[in-house]
Structure formats: C-alpha cells, structure tokens
Amino acid sequence: MEPVILTKELTIKFGKFTAVNKVTFDVKEGEIFGLLGPNGSGKTTIIKALCGLITNALGEGKVLGLDIHKDSFKIKKRIGYMSQKFSLYEELTVNENLDFYAGIYQMKKDAIKVRKPEVLKLTGLTSYLERRAGALSGGWKQRLALACAIIHEPEVLFLDEPTAGIDPVARRTLWDLLFKLSGEGVTIFVTTHYMDEAERCRRVGYIYLSNLIAVGTIGELRQLPEISPDNSARLEILCNLPSEALVFIKELPYVWESTIFGQSIHVLCEANKREQLSKDLQDQGFNISQISPIIPSLEDIFVTLTNNIINKELGGGK
Amino acid sequence: MWENNFLAGLWPIFKKEVLQILRDPTTLFFALFVPIFEMVLLGVAVDTNVRQIKTVVYDLAKTQESQVLIERYISSDDFNVVAKVNSDRELYDKIVSGEAKVGIKIPEDYSRALQKNTSTSVLLIVDGSESNVTSEAVNVSSAITLQESLKRIATKSPGIVESRHKVLFNPNTRSANFFIPGLVAVVMQLMIIILISFSLVKERERGTLENLYLAPISPLGLMIGKMLPYGLLGFFELCWILLVMRYLFDVPIHGSVLLLLIFSIPFILTILGMGLIISTRARTQSEAMQLATSTLLPSIFLSGYIFSLDNMPQVFWIISRFIPTTYYIDTLRGIIIRGAEFKHLWMNGLALLVMGLTMLILAAFRFRQTNV
Ligand SMILES: Nc1ncnc2c1ncn2[C@@H]1O[C@H](COP(=O)(O)OP(=O)(O)O)[C@@H](O)[C@H]1O
Numbered sequence: 001m002e003p004v005i006l007t008k009e010l011t012i013k014f015g016k017f018t019a020v021n022k023v024t025f026d027v028k029e030g031e032i033f034g035l036l037g038p039n040g041s042g043k044t045t046i047i048k049a050l051c052g053l054i055t056n057a058l059g060e061g062k063v064l065g066l067d068i069h070k071d072s073f074k075i076k077k078r079i080g081y082m083s084q085k086f087s088l089y090e091e092l093t094v095n096e097n098l099d100f101y102a103g104i105y106q107m108k109k110d111a112i113k114v115r116k117p118e119v120l121k122l123t124g125l126t127s128y129l130e131r132r133a134g135a136l137s138g139g140w141k142q143r144l145a146l147a148c149a150i151i152h153e154p155e156v157l158f159l160d161e162p163t164a165g166i167d168p169v170a171r172r173t174l175w176d177l178l179f180k181l182s183g184e185g186v187t188i189f190v191t192t193h194y195m196d197e198a199e200r201c202r203r204v205g206y207i208y209l210s211n212l213i214a215v216g217t218i219g220e221l222r223q224l225p226e227i228s229p230d231n232s233a234r235l236e237i238l239c240n241l242p243s244e245a246l247v248f249i250k251e252l253p254y255v256w257e258s259t260i261f262g263q264s265i266h267v268l269c270e271a272n273k274r275e276q277l278s279k280d281l282q283d284q285g286f287n288i289s290q291i292s293p294i295i296p297s298l299e300d301i302f303v304t305l306t307n308n309i310i311n312k313e314l315g316g317g318k
Numbered sequence: 319m320w321e322n323n324f325l326a327g328l329w330p331i332f333k334k335e336v337l338q339i340l341r342d343p344t345t346l347f348f349a350l351f352v353p354i355f356e357m358v359l360l361g362v363a364v365d366t367n368v369r370q371i372k373t374v375v376y377d378l379a380k381t382q383e384s385q386v387l388i389e390r391y392i393s394s395d396d397f398n399v400v401a402k403v404n405s406d407r408e409l410y411d412k413i414v415s416g417e418a419k420v421g422i423k424i425p426e427d428y429s430r431a432l433q434k435n436t437s438t439s440v441l442l443i444v445d446g447s448e449s450n451v452t453s454e455a456v457n458v459s460s461a462i463t464l465q466e467s468l469k470r471i472a473t474k475s476p477g478i479v480e481s482r483h484k485v486l487f488n489p490n491t492r493s494a495n496f497f498i499p500g501l502v503a504v505v506m507q508l509m510i511i512i513l514i515s516f517s518l519v520k521e522r523e524r525g526t527l528e529n530l531y532l533a534p535i536s537p538l539g540l541m542i543g544k545m546l547p548y549g550l551l552g553f554f555e556l557c558w559i560l561l562v563m564r565y566l567f568d569v570p571i572h573g574s575v576l577l578l579l580i581f582s583i584p585f586i587l588t589i590l591g592m593g594l595i596i597s598t599r600a601r602t603q604s605e606a607m608q609l610a611t612s613t614l615l616p617s618i619f620l621s622g623y624i625f626s627l628d629n630m631p632q633v634f635w636i637i638s639r640f641i642p643t644t645y646y647i648d649t650l651r652g653i654i655i656r657g658a659e660f661k662h663l664w665m666n667g668l669a670l671l672v673m674g675l676t677m678l679i680l681a682a683f684r685f686r687q688t689n690v
C-alpha cells in the first residue's frame with residue numbers, strides 16, 4: 001500500500017542556509033511516526049513543507065498521495081495540525097474556538113453537530129464548553145488545541161512538539177489521546193526532542209543539523225551497523241565515582257564510546273572485553289557493583305549517531 | 319461555490335474577528351474614546367471661552383428685520399456692539415484700529431430678499447489674528463443666522479439667512495472647525511491601521527496565523543475576512559466622531575453627510591490596505607506600532623492638516639499628492655466647512671479610489687508571499 005507521507009530528497013533552503021537537506025522517509029497508514037531532533041534541526045520546517053506552506057521546497061513530497069508542490073490546498077483539507085505553541089484564540093470560548101476551526105475547514109453544520117460532542121468527549125472538554133480559552137490551564141489549552149486540530153476528522157495529524165512546556169501528567173494524557181486516535185486509523189506525525197516520547201512511536205526518524213540520520217523502528221535502528229558494529233558489545237557499568245571513572249574509560253583503547261546515564265556508565269567497546277574492563281577499572285581503585293551487557297536504548301542509538309557525525313565532520317575538516 | 323479556494327475562510331474569519339473585537343474592551347475603548355479625548359483636547363485648546371467680542375455693526379438695510387437680527391447678536395452674549403457705522407471705510411477702520419474685533423454687515427436688500435423667499439447673507443468681517451476669537455465669532459454667527467432661518471420657515475416668507483465671513487489679516491486661521499475635520503481623518507487612520515495590524519501581528523505572535531496558513535483558507539479570504547470587521551469598525555467610528563463633532567462641539571456639517579460617508583469608503587480601504595501591508599512586515603506589536611505611527615507623521619504634517627499646503631515649498635506639495643490623507647482631509651473640509659458637492663470633490667474621490675485599490679493589490683501580493 002502506498003505510504004501516507006512520503007518524501008524523496010526533500011530539500012529546503014532559506015537563502016544560503018539549508019534547513020532541510022535531502023530528507024527521505026515515509027510514514028505508513030495509521031502509524032505514529034516520531035521525528036526527533038534538537039532545536040533548530042529542521043523539524044517544523046519539514047512539517048510546513050509537507051503541508052505545502054513552503055513554496056520553494058525541492059525534491060519530492062507526497063501526503064495522502066497528493067503532491068506537496070501542486071495540491072497543497074487539497075492536502076490542507078485532509079490533515080490536522082497542532083503547532084508548537086497552543087495556538088488558540090484566548091478571548092473566545094472553547095466552543096467558539098471549535099466552531100471557528102470547524103468553519104475554516106468548511107465543515108457542514110450537520111457534521112459539526114455530530115463531530116463536536118465526539119471530540120469534546122475524547123478530550124474531556126465537555127464541561128469547559130463556555131470557558132474562555134485564555135482561562136484554561138496549560139494542559140487543558142493543549143487538549144483544546146488538539147480538539148481544534150481534529151474537529152474536521154483529519155486523516156493525518158501533524159503535531160509539532162506538542163508537549164513542550166506542559167506537566168508530565170498532561171504529557172501522558174496527551175499520548176494516551178494520540179494512541180486512541182491512532183487506533184481509530186489516524187496517521188500521526190509528531191516531532192519532539194524528548195527521547196522518551198520518541199520511544200512511544202511506532203517508527204522514528206532522527207534529524208540532526210538538517211540531515212535525517214536514521215529512520216526506522218527501534219528494532220531496525222538497533223541493527224544499524226553504526227549502532228551494533230561487528231565484534232562490539234554494549235555494557236552498562238555501575239560503580240562509585242562514575243564521572244572520574246568515565247574519564248579513565250575514555251582513554252582505554254578498546255572502548256569506542258562512553259557516556260554517563262544517571263548513576264551508570266554506558267560503554268560501546270570491542271566484544272569480549274567485559275573482564276578486561278572490569279579488571280582495568282578495579283586496578284584504578286574504582287568499586288564496581290555491576291557490569292552487564294545491555295541492548296542500546298534510543299538515546300544510546302542517537303548519541304552514537306550524533307557522535308559519528310561530529311567525528312566525521314572533525315575528520316573531514318582536517 | 320464562493321467558499322472554494324478563491325475566498326475560502328472569509329466568513330469564519332470575519333465572525334471570529336467580530337467576536338474578538340467585542341470581547342476585547344481595550345479595542346472598543348481605543349476606537350471610541352480616544353478620538354473624543356483628542357477632540358476635547360483640541361476643542362479646549364482652541365475654544366478658550368470667548369465672550370463679549372467687541373463688534374461694530376454696519377446696517378445697510380435699516381429695517382425691522384435687520385434690527386431683530388442685530389438684537390440676536392447682542393443677546394447671544396458673544397457679541398458686544400461697541401459702534402454702529404455707515405460705511406465700509408469706517409467698518410474697516412474700526413477693525414484695523416483694534417476698536418472692534420468683528421464687523422457685521424447687513425446688506426441693503428436684506429428684508430426684501432427675505433420677503434421674496436430667497437436667501438440673503440450677512441457678512442461677518444473678522445480680525446483673524448486671534449484664532450479663538452475668529453472661530454467663536456464665525457460659529458456663533460452661523461448659529462444665529464441658522465436660527466433665524468429656521469424661525470422663518472414657520473412664517474409666510476421662509477427666506478434663508480446665511481452668515482458669510484471674511485477673515486482679515488490671517489486668512490488661514492486655524493479654528494476648531496478647521497481642525498476637527500482633519501482630526502477625523504487622522505484619528506481614523508491611526509485607529510484602523512493599529513487595530514488591523516495588531517490583530518494580525520497578535521495572531522503571528524501567538525501562532526494562530528500559522529494554523530490559518532496550514533488550514534484550507536485562501537490568502538484573499540484571510541485578507542478580506544480581516545478587512546471587513548475593521549472596515550465596519552472604522553465606519554462606525556467615523557459616524558461616532560461626526561456625531562460628537564456635530565453635537566458636542568457644535569461644528570456644523572454644511573454639505574451632505576451621505577456624500578461624506580461615501581467618500582470615506584475609499585479612504586477606509588486605503589488605510590486598511592496600509593494596515594495589512596504593515597502587518598506583513600511587522601513581527602511584533604511594537605514594530606507594528608512604530609510603522610503605524612511612521613505613516614501618521616506625514617499624514618499630519620504634509621497633508622494640510624496643520625500646515626496649509628498653499629504656503630509650502632513645491633516639493634512638499636508634490637509629496638502631499640501621494641498621501642491619501644491629503645485628499646480625504648480636503649474632502650472632509652470641503653463637505654463639512656464649505657458644503658462642497660460631488661462635482662467639486664470627484665477628483666479627490668478618484669485619487670482615493672486609485673490609492674485604495676493600489677494598496678489592496680499590494681497587500682494581496684504580500685499576503686500571498688508571507689511565510690508565517
Ligand atoms: N522562514 C525562515 N527563514 C529563515 N530561516 C528559517 C525560517 N524558518 C526556519 N528557519 C531556520 O531553519 C532552521 C530550522 O528551523 P525549524 O524547522 O523551526 O527547527 P526545529 O523545528 O527543528 O526547531 C532554524 O535554524 C531556523 O532558524
């Protein structure tokens with residue numbers, strides 16, 4: 001089946017600056033796709049391009065089979081969008097905000113009558129109907145923003161950093177809502193810079209400095225040669241004085257990569273070096289309470305990928 | 319299918335905008351009370367309670383009717399008749415010498431004209447060196463003659479008395495009558511430009527504009543949906559200012575109010591266009607404010623609002639031709655002060671229309687290109 005979203009070498013330039021560089025990926029129907037990347041890496045720009053807002057985008061892009069260069073008006077009708085800031089009209093009530101968005105999506109009166117209670121129920125906003133949007137708290141504003149984005153029953157929902165600046169409970173509620181929507185068959189494209197959110201997605205893309213470095217399910221990403229090179233092992237070390245230990249570990253010739261995760265140290269090293277590493281650390285006087293193999297987390301994956309890029313750039317610069 | 323593509327989004331945006339205006343008390347306060355506040359300032363500054371103006375009367379008619387009219391002037395408390403003279407020479411002398419500030423000349427055929435039901439006019443000769451005196455004398459004289467005319471409507475010979483005036487020494491006297499029509503233009507311009515550009519810039523700041531551009535609306539639908547409510551607000555404000563001007567400040571409108579309203583449409587379109595263009599450039603409200611005030615300065619100083627264009631170097635006159643406010647102020651003064659008609663003003667109207675359409679086309683282009 002044809003993917004719902006598809007790009008091939010999508011490139012966007014603002015003057016001389018390339019904000020999105022030859023990005024290729026696809027999103028299948030009904031899946032939650034997460035685009036992860038630090039601030040300024042080009043996430044918002046990709047969403048805008050997919051909605052046909054950027055007129056000078058190069059390369060191929062299709063949403064719901066429609067060309068982003070030619071059919072942006074048709075695309076806009078069938079997608080929903082929730083922006084980084086919860087963009088609401090604060091002077092208007094919850095009900096009026098919903099009516100407005102239903103209006104600009106050209107919904108018929110009968111359709112609104114049926115759909116509005118559904119959306120209100122889903123987002124739990126029913127009892128706030130006459131409340132001014134400006135008087136809602138952060139989490140509720142965001143639910144209203146979501147309600148406005150889905151009032152017209154979009155087939156694809158774009159969410160741009162939907163959880164920036166809200167409390168953990170509201171974050172979880174939002175994700176529950178997204179899973180519900182996804183269960184109803186809505187394809188969801190969400191950007192984030194939170195690792196744990198990315199882990200909830202069916203598939204993830206990682207964008208760094210305008211380049212899409214990796215795409216796939218976590219399982220697929222773990223299999224990438226850069227992540228799990230032949231003859232390598234990933235270990236977690238629990239010991240006292242982890243920061244001092246890290247300095248020492250970084251100097252070991254068989255260790256390729258090491259980072260601190262909370263109280264522990266994650267290490268990517270040559271295979272079968274566990275005993276050796278344990279011994280070397282103990283010789284230095286560190287007290288090891290545990291050293292065990294781990295499978296790479298998403299964060300491990302992206303740290304490795306980012307480091308590869310940085311090293312490559314440093315190498316290329318020489 | 320007007321909802322499709324071409325104007326998509328117009329109606330919901332219009333409705334939403336009206337709701338927002340009604341919900342936001344500061345917008346309405348600005349639109350309705352700031353102009354009044356400015357008019358009061360100006361009114362007080364100009365009209366410093368002039369009473370008992372020294373007056374000389376030259377009554378050529380010497381009839382009962384003319385005597386009645388003179389009595390009216392005296393009983394108004396504004397005029398204090400210090401001398402009666404029998405020639406133009408003497409009349410001018412009294413004023414030139416400063417013995418009197420105002421001369422009233424009643425024509426010889428005053429009573430005859432009235433009896434024939436035609437109109438006649440009293441000539442008011444005013445020393446223009448003190449503008450407050452001038453304006454007061456002119457105002458009150460107009461009021462008196464108007465009253466006289468109204469009285470006569472009920473009689474068998476409803477002739478009309480008019481007050482004409484001639485200002486000596488300072489023919490470009492600035493009076494409240496002269497300023498207030500200009501004020502209407504300037505205040506409306508500032509209000510509308512600020513309100514419409516703020517409404518758009520606020521949407522940009524809050525991110526709702528991004529939502530609009532990502533929704534299936536057309537730039538034109540957005541533009542017109544924004545223009546209509548603020549255009550109507552501007553129109554409403556105009557009527558309000560005119561009412562206050564007429565009934566609170568007693569500035570009579572000598573021409574047709576309908577004509578005035580019709581000529582206001584292209585001006586309102588022009589300033590809406592200016593506001594829209596500003597809103598595509600400004601990223602923040604303070605930036606929009608700066609741009610709005612920067613359009614205001616030439617509209618105040620180079621439009622003939624304060625300084626008469628006749629006395630200006632040619633360069634400024636040429637510049638003034640490119641400022642829409644120039645044409646609108648001239649139209650307002652024409653209708654309000656001089657009672658001008660369409661045949662006198664159509665050139666102004668045409669100029670405003672051309673400028674308005676140009677602005678809107680420019681704005682439409684900028685709206686298409688704007689990235690959020
Ligand atoms: N309209 C624009 N003009 C110029 N540069 C832009 C524009 N929009 C975004 N950028 C730049 O493109 C880069 C990517 O921006 P964005 O897509 O917003 O990043 P993200 O959403 O990942 O934080 C940033 O460096 C930003 O400054």
Ligand SMILES: [Mg+2]
Binds near residue numbers: 040044045084
């Ligand atoms: Mg962003």
